[in-house]
Amino acid sequence: MKIAFDGKRFFNNSSGLGNYSRDLVRILATYYPENKFVLFNKNKSEKGTDILKLPNVSFVETSKGNFSRQLLMGKDAQQIDADIFHGLSGELPLKWNDKPIKKVVTIHDLIFLRFPKYYSFLDRKIYFWKFKKAAEQADLIIAISEQTKRDIIQFLKVPESKIKVIYQGCHQAFKEDQTEEFLSSVKEKHNLPVRFILNVGTIEERKNLLSIVKAINGTEIPLVVIGKKTKYFKKVQKYLAKNKLVDQVQFLENVSMEELAAIYKLADIFIYPSIFEGFGIPVIEALFSKTAVITSNLSCLPEAGGENSVYINPHNFEDVKAKILFLWNNKSERNRRAEKGFEFVQKFNDENIASQIMSVYRSLL
Structure with missing residues (x-):
C-alpha cells in the first residue's frame, strides 16, 4: 500500500499540527514497514529529518505553480500511483484526475466556529470553506476526539457513518x-x-x-x-x-x-x-x-x-x-x-x- 500525505504541517509547524503529522507518519512507518509513505510539500525542512531516514518514508517536491498545494498536489499523488491521500490538517487538494485514489482527512477541531471571537471574519470564512470542502471530498474523516466528531456532525452536516474517532498520541x-x-x-x-x-x-x-x-x-x-x-x-x-x-x-x-x-x-x-x-x-x-x-x-x-x-x-x-x-x-x-x-x-x-x-x-x- 502506498499512502501520500500533505506534508505542509509536517515540515513547517513546530508544535500542534506539526507534531501530529510527524508522529503519525513515524508510527505508521515503524509498525507497518511493508507499506510506502510519501510526503508532499514545496520543500523540506529540518523538522522530521529523522523520520525521512526511515527506509519506507520518502519526500516528493510538489509541482511548482501558484496554489500548487490546492491544485496540483492531489494529481501528483495520483501520478505516483498512491492508493490513499491523507490530509493531516483539515484540508484536501481541490483538483484530481481520473486515477482511483481514496481520500482521508483528519479534522482536529472546529474552534473557529465554537469560539468565533478568537478569529477574524475572513479567517472564519476561509477555514469553514476549506473544512467543508474537505469533508465533502473525503471518503473518510478522522476526528481526534468524540467532541470533534460531534462538532463535525453539527457544523459541517456530515453523516456519522463517515467519521471515525482515532485519538492522538504524543512525542x-x-x-x-x-x-x-x-x-x-x-x-x-x-x-x-x-x-x-x-x-x-x-x-x-x-x-x-x-x-x-x-x-x-x-x-x-x-x-x-x-x-x-x-x-x-x-x-x-x-x-x-x-x-x-x-x-x-x-x-x-x-x-x-x-x-x-x-x-x-x-x-x-x-x-x-x-x-x-x-x-x-x-x-x-x-x-x-x-x-x-x-x-x-x-x-x-x-x-x-x-x-x-x-x-x-x-x-x-x-x-x-x-x-x-x-x-x-x-x-x-x-x-x-x-x-x-x-x-x-x-x-x-x-x-x-x-x-x-x-x-x-x-x-x-
Missing part, C-alpha cells in the same frame, strides 16, 4: 525514562524551583492561564509556564505585577522536546484549565510522564484525562485553587492519581494508534 520523548542526571541538569539549567506546578500551551485567552495565576494568589506555590506568548500575555503580566506575583511565576522559552519531557516529570502537578480543545495533547504528555493532572471538565478534556485526573470549572478560580491545594498538600494522592493515569494513557500508545489508522486505510481499499 516519543514523553514515554522515555530519563536519567536522574539529566533531570537534575534540566532543573539546574532552567533554575526550576524545588517543587512547582506546570502549565504548557500557547499563552492565549482560550488556554486560560489567568485562572491559574488567580488561583495561586495568596499561596506560595510556584508556577512554571511554557508556551508561545500572544497579546493575552500582557493581561497576565499586568495581573502578576498588580498582585506582586512576578517572582512566583516563571516563563520558559526555547525548551527542547527532551527538556520539556524532563520538566513534566519534575513537576508535582500539571494544570491545564483550557476553555475548549480538540483533544488536549499536553494532558496526554503529563500522564505519560506520571505527573498528576488537573484539567477542565469541558469539551474533550475528560476524554484525554481519564477518571483519575482532577477536574475543575475553568471559569471559577476558587475551584481551581481548591483542587491545586488538595493535590499540592497530599503526596500520596498525587502519586495514586499519577500511577492510575499512567495505566489509562496506554490506550494512546503508538502501536494502538498506528493499528487504528491502518485499519481505516485497509477498510477503504
Whole structure:
C-alpha cells in the first residue's frame, strides 16, 4: 500500500499540527514497514529529518505553480500511483484526475466556529470553506476526539457513518525514562524551583492561564509556564505585577522536546484549565510522564484525562485553587492519581494508534 500525505504541517509547524503529522507518519512507518509513505510539500525542512531516514518514508517536491498545494498536489499523488491521500490538517487538494485514489482527512477541531471571537471574519470564512470542502471530498474523516466528531456532525452536516474517532498520541520523548542526571541538569539549567506546578500551551485567552495565576494568589506555590506568548500575555503580566506575583511565576522559552519531557516529570502537578480543545495533547504528555493532572471538565478534556485526573470549572478560580491545594498538600494522592493515569494513557500508545489508522486505510481499499 502506498499512502501520500500533505506534508505542509509536517515540515513547517513546530508544535500542534506539526507534531501530529510527524508522529503519525513515524508510527505508521515503524509498525507497518511493508507499506510506502510519501510526503508532499514545496520543500523540506529540518523538522522530521529523522523520520525521512526511515527506509519506507520518502519526500516528493510538489509541482511548482501558484496554489500548487490546492491544485496540483492531489494529481501528483495520483501520478505516483498512491492508493490513499491523507490530509493531516483539515484540508484536501481541490483538483484530481481520473486515477482511483481514496481520500482521508483528519479534522482536529472546529474552534473557529465554537469560539468565533478568537478569529477574524475572513479567517472564519476561509477555514469553514476549506473544512467543508474537505469533508465533502473525503471518503473518510478522522476526528481526534468524540467532541470533534460531534462538532463535525453539527457544523459541517456530515453523516456519522463517515467519521471515525482515532485519538492522538504524543512525542516519543514523553514515554522515555530519563536519567536522574539529566533531570537534575534540566532543573539546574532552567533554575526550576524545588517543587512547582506546570502549565504548557500557547499563552492565549482560550488556554486560560489567568485562572491559574488567580488561583495561586495568596499561596506560595510556584508556577512554571511554557508556551508561545500572544497579546493575552500582557493581561497576565499586568495581573502578576498588580498582585506582586512576578517572582512566583516563571516563563520558559526555547525548551527542547527532551527538556520539556524532563520538566513534566519534575513537576508535582500539571494544570491545564483550557476553555475548549480538540483533544488536549499536553494532558496526554503529563500522564505519560506520571505527573498528576488537573484539567477542565469541558469539551474533550475528560476524554484525554481519564477518571483519575482532577477536574475543575475553568471559569471559577476558587475551584481551581481548591483542587491545586488538595493535590499540592497530599503526596500520596498525587502519586495514586499519577500511577492510575499512567495505566489509562496506554490506550494512546503508538502501536494502538498506528493499528487504528491502518485499519481505516485497509477498510477503504
